[in-house]
Amino acid sequence: MAESRPSAEAILTRAWQGRGLLACLLWPLSLLFGTLAALRRALFALGIKRAERLPVPVIVVGNVFVGGTGKTPFAIWLIEALRAAGRNPGVISRGYGGGAEQVQEVMADAAAAEVGDEPLLMVQRTAVPLVVGRRRVQAGRALLARHPEVDVIISDDGLQHYALARDIEIVLSDARGVGNGWLLPAGPLREPASRRRDFSVLNVGVQGVAPAGLYAMRLQADQAVQLAPPGAHRPLARMGEGGLRLAAVAGIGNPERFFATLQGAGLSFARHPLPDHFDFASNPFAGLAADVILITEKDAVKCRAIEAIRNDPRIWVVPVSARIDGALAEHIVEKLRECPTA
Numbered sequence: 001m002a003e004s005r006p007s008a009e010a011i012l013t014r015a016w017q018g019r020g021l022l023a024c025l026l027w028p029l030s031l032l033f034g035t036l037a038a039l040r041r042a043l044f045a046l047g048i049k050r051a052e053r054l055p056v057p058v059i060v061v062g063n064v065f066v067g068g069t070g071k072t073p074f075a076i077w078l079i080e081a082l083r084a085a086g087r088n089p090g091v092i093s094r095g096y097g098g099g100a101e102q103v104q105e106v107m108a109d110a111a112a113a114e115v116g117d118e119p120l121l122m123v124q125r126t127a128v129p130l131v132v133g134r135r136r137v138q139a140g141r142a143l144l145a146r147h148p149e150v151d152v153i154i155s156d157d158g159l160q161h162y163a164l165a166r167d168i169e170i171v172l173s174d175a176r177g178v179g180n181g182w183l184l185p186a187g188p189l190r191e192p193a194s195r196r197r198d199f200s201v202l203n204v205g206v207q208g209v210a211p212a213g214l215y216a217m218r219l220q221a222d223q224a225v226q227l228a229p230p231g232a233h234r235p236l237a238r239m240g241e242g243g244l245r246l247a248a249v250a251g252i253g254n255p256e257r258f259f260a261t262l263q264g265a266g267l268s269f270a271r272h273p274l275p276d277h278f279d280f281a282s283n284p285f286a287g288l289a290a291d292v293i294l295i296t297e298k299d300a301v302k303c304r305a306i307e308a309i310r311n312d313p314r315i316w317v318v319p320v321s322a323r324i325d326g327a328l329a330e331h332i333v334e335k336l337r338e339c340p341t342a
Contacts, residue, residue, distance in 0.1 A: 009275060013067070016179040016188040026186035034183045037160075037191060044162045052137045053165040056144065057152050057339040059332070060166040062159030064191045066184065068253020068276065069172040070203035070322070072118045072298065073219055075156055077322040078170075079126045081329035082152060087336070090150035092139040093119045094157060095132030096277065103133035103142045112302045117277060118156070120301045136164040152336060160190055167339045168332060169196070172217070174203040174254065198335065199328060205257060206264035216325040221261050224316040227300060227309070236265045236318060239292055246270070247290035251278030251299050258296055261320065269294065280306055285315060294318050 015022040043049040061078065063069040075091065082089040095104075095116035106115045106123045115132050123130050129147040133139030136158050144150055155164060159171065179188040202210040203217045210216035224239055226232040240246050246267055250258040251274035259271050274284060280302050285293055293315045295303065300317040303309045 012185070013188075016182075016186075017176070019180045019182070023180055023182065023186045027182065030183040030186040033185070034192075037183070041162065049163070051163055051165040054137070054140045054144065054153060056150065057167040057336050058140070058155055058164060059152065059168040059170065059336075060155045060158045060161075060164075061170045061172070062155075062157045063172045064159065064189050064193060064195060065173055065176060065178065066188045066190060068257070069174045070217060070219065070257070071157055071172055072121060073320055073322040074170075074172055074201060074203075074217060074324075075122060075154060076125050077217075077324060078154060078329075078332075079122070079128050081332070082154075085329065085333045087333070088149045088151050089154055090129040090131075090143045090147055090152075091119070091122060091154045091156055092136055092143055092158070093122075093130065093132050093155075094134065094136075094161075095119050096157070101134075103131060103135075103138050105142070105146060106130045106132055111305060113279065113305070117298050117301050121297055122156075124301065125297075136161045140164065159195075168198045168335055170199045170201060170332075171195075171197040172201045172203060174257065175205065175208065176254075199331070201324070201328070203257070205260050210325065215328045218323045218325075219257070219261060219320040220323055221265065221318050221320045224294065224318050226313065227295070227303060227315040227317055228311050228313050234316070236262075237267070239265075239294065239316065240267050240269075244291040245289065246292050246294065247272060247288055248294045249274060249284060249288075249299070250296050251280075252276055252296055258318075262294060262318070267294075274299075278302075280309060283308055285309060285312055290314060292316060296320075 044051055061075055079089050106119045108124050112120045119130050119132050131139045131143040136155055140153055178193040183189045200214045201217050202214045221236055224234050224236050246269035248259055248262055248269045249272045253276045255273035297319050
């Protein structure tokens with residue numbers, strides 16, 4: 001896979017880290033974006049538009065920074081934490097990257113192209129009841145109709161979906177912080193960084209530390225699993241033994257975070273970032289000069305559906321698990337007890 005020129009997405013991402021010429025040229029559009037977003041929030045706050053409340057508590061997990069901040073590993077952690085506390089969580093999601101037009105329950109054997117890669121990964125990892133849909137309220141009602149045992153709903157990436165009333169808001173961020181602090185398109189923010197929330201989680205990668213008031217999330221990766229059947233396992237730190245040439249390919253919102261995880265395991269490799277939600281319709285591994293290719297779980301759910309890719313013995317998947325500092329799970333469960341709908 002040859003190195004390509006920077007994409008428009010990559011150019012914008014770099015511009016968003018400072019207030020250079022490109023960001024300044026786009027700044028007037030940011031004022032318009034901010035005005036329209038503020039007006040929309042005001043319509044809900046004043047009751048001109050009504051947010052619908054579901055009969056069980058709703059936890060919204062999202063970010064104000066465009067692109068990946070680790071929401072999927074966090075959502076998986078939250079599902080498991082709620083179960084450990086005796087709750088029965090379900091998940092609703094927009095299903096970004098999928099083509100489903102109607103509300104649809106996600107099964108473990110679904111196609112990522114239809115339901116989205118992140119929802120499919122959550123179902124495969126946790127077997128959680130999960131429904132995707134463009135409208136979160138409809139998705140939530142469908143989820144409860146099909147799974148009446150669900151007593152708390154996690155809305156994946158739903159911070160800006162104000163039509164759904166929520167009881168707890170959790171905002172994730174990572175080492176990029178707020179970039180240049182400007183709203184789209186001059187900066188990376190969907191909303192002002194000061195927007196309210198109940199809990200703030202900082203994805204610090206492998207070894208970072210979170211400032212006071214934020215919960216640190218660390219992503220741990222110890223094993224690699226071969227994509228081709230029967231799915232052999234190997235310690236991640238040993239993947240480069242014997243002088244094997246390693247390559248890392250990632251089609252996620254922040255590929256550098258995946259690469260940093262591999263570096264933290266002591267690996268040396270060639271980096272190949274892909275656009276977020278890359279569909280693998282064109283095989284990026286075919287011409288890659290590598291003995292071992294390491295990919296993310298999010299990419300693996302799509303690669304398994306493509307015969308030429310899933311049978312490539314060089315490809316290994318690196319699962320990650322989130323570890324959260326402090327008593328975040330306890331505080332979330334305590335807040336759920338205060339919810340009038342619980």
